[in-house]
Amino acid sequence: MKPGSLIVAGVLAAVSLGSAAHAERWDYRVTPYIWGPDLETSLNIGPNPPVNGSTSIFDILDGAFLIAGEARKGRWSIGGEFNYLNLGDDVAVAGFDNFASWDLKGTMATLGAAYAFYDYGNTRIEALAAVRNWDLDIETTVAGRTASADVNWTDPLIGARYSQRINDRLRVTGMANIGGFDVGSHFQWEALAELNWAWTDRVDLAGGYRHLKVDFERGSDVVDLTLTGPYVAVAFKF
Numbered sequence: 001m002k003p004g005s006l007i008v009a010g011v012l013a014a015v016s017l018g019s020a021a022h023a024e025r026w027d028y029r030v031t032p033y034i035w036g037p038d039l040e041t042s043l044n045i046g047p048n049p050p051v052n053g054s055t056s057i058f059d060i061l062d063g064a065f066l067i068a069g070e071a072r073k074g075r076w077s078i079g080g081e082f083n084y085l086n087l088g089d090d091v092a093v094a095g096f097d098n099f100a101s102w103d104l105k106g107t108m109a110t111l112g113a114a115y116a117f118y119d120y121g122n123t124r125i126e127a128l129a130a131v132r133n134w135d136l137d138i139e140t141t142v143a144g145r146t147a148s149a150d151v152n153w154t155d156p157l158i159g160a161r162y163s164q165r166i167n168d169r170l171r172v173t174g175m176a177n178i179g180g181f182d183v184g185s186h187f188q189w190e191a192l193a194e195l196n197w198a199w200t201d202r203v204d205l206a207g208g209y210r211h212l213k214v215d216f217e218r219g220s221d222v223v224d225l226t227l228t229g230p231y232v233a234v235a236f237k238f
Contacts, residue, residue: 024074029235031068035210037229039087043102043140044222046147051102051140053091057227062086062105068233075119077126080111099143106136114161122165130157132179132188134214138223149221153184155214169198173208180214188214196235204235 039057044050063086070079088103112130119125132155139148159177166172173194180187194208209230216223 026071026073027237028071029069029204029237031070031206031233031235033066033068033206033231033233035066035227035229035231037210037212037227037231040224040226041102041104042222042224043104043138044220045138045140045149046220048140048142048145048147050222051091051100051142053089053102055089057087057229060087060089062088075116077114077116078112079114080109080130082110083108101141103139104136106134106138109133109135110157112157124163126161126163128157128159128161128175128177130159130177130179131155132157134184134216136223138221151216151218151221151223153216153218155179155184155188156181157188157190159190171196171198180216185214185216188212202237204237206233206235207231208233 035057037057039053039055039060041053042050043052063084065084066081068079068081070077072078084105084107086105088101090101091099110130110132112128114126114128116124116126133152134155135150135152137148137150139146141147157177157179159175161173161175163171163173173196174192175194176189176191178187178189179185190210190212192208192210194206196204196206199205207230211226211228213226214223
C-alpha cells in the first residue's frame with residue numbers, strides 16, 4: 001500500500017473510532033415522578049386477623065418520595081428507582097366501620113441492568129435483570145389490639161423492555177418483569193406502558209400506567225399489596 005493510502009486509511013480509521021467513541025458515551029437521566037395508583041392491601045400481622053383495604057393512594061397518603069434514574073451506553077443500561085411511602089387507613093371489618101386500621105411506611109428500592117439484544121431503526125428491545133428491596137414497618141389494629149412488624153426482603157427480577165420511537169420527539173415504552181420466586185417474596189410482577197415526549201434537548205415529559213403486585217409471607221406475617229394506576233414524570237437528561 002502506498003504511503004498516501006496509509007495516511008487516508010489512518011484518517012478514516014481515526015474518524016470512525018472518534019464517531020464510535022462519541023456514540024458510546026454514557027447518557028444519564030434522573031426522573032422524579034408522581035404515581036397515583038389504587039391500592040389493595042391484605043395485611044396479616046402477628047396475632048391479628050387479616051386487615052383488608054381498597055382505596056386511592058391519595059386518600060391515605062401521609063408522605064411520599066419517588067425518583068428513578070438511568071445511565072445508558074450503547075446497548076447497555078444501568079438503572080434503578082427509590083420509593084418512600086407513608087400510608088394509613090381505617091377499614092371496616094365484618095360490616096363495622098372503623099373497627100380496624102392499618103399503617104404502612106417504608107421503602108422500595110430497585111437496581112438493575114438491561115441489554116438491548118435488538119436495536120435497529122426506531123425499535124429497541126431489551127432483556128433486564130434486577131434486584132428489588134422492600135423495607136416496611138407495618139402496624140394493624142383490630143378491636144383495640146395492635147400488632148406490628150418490620151419486614152425486609154430482597155427479590156430477584158427478570159423481564160423485558162420494548163421502546164418504539166414514533167418521531168423525533170415521541171416515544172412509546174412497555175416494560176414487564178416478574179420476580180420473588182420464594183427468594184424474598186413468594187411472587188411479584190409488574191407491567192407498565194408509557195408515552196414519552198422530548199420537551200427540550202434536556203427535559204422529557206412522560207405519562208403512563210403502572211401495575212405492581214407483591215405477595216410476601218414470613219412466619220405469621222403476610223403482606224399482599226397491589227398498586228395500579230397512572231403516573232406522570234419529568235426526566236432531566238445530561
